[in-house]
Amino acid sequence: MSDEVLQLTGIEKVYNRGQPGEVHVLRGVDLTLNRGEVVALVAPSGAGKSTLLHIAGLLDTPDAGEVWIGGEAMQGR
Secondary structure: OOOEEEEEEEEEEEEOOOOOOOEEEEEEEEEEEEOOOOOOOOOOOOOOHHHHHHHHOOOOOOOEEEEEEOOEEOOOO
16 A cells, blocks of 8 residues: 555646736746655745645646646546
């Protein structure tokens, strides 16, 4: 069994894609959380913290990249 409980690889999110005012919120984000780790996500307002958490919690889908939970890919679920 892997100690990785959450793995995000190459996560990208763009709002208003292909339109004027396109906003690249996340670009190539990689994050791995192992069993028993305690982490804090700290960044300025508007940096994409909530978007990243929504993607990690499967409340939103990334435009690119992969989400793995407990060693299982979550794409298409």
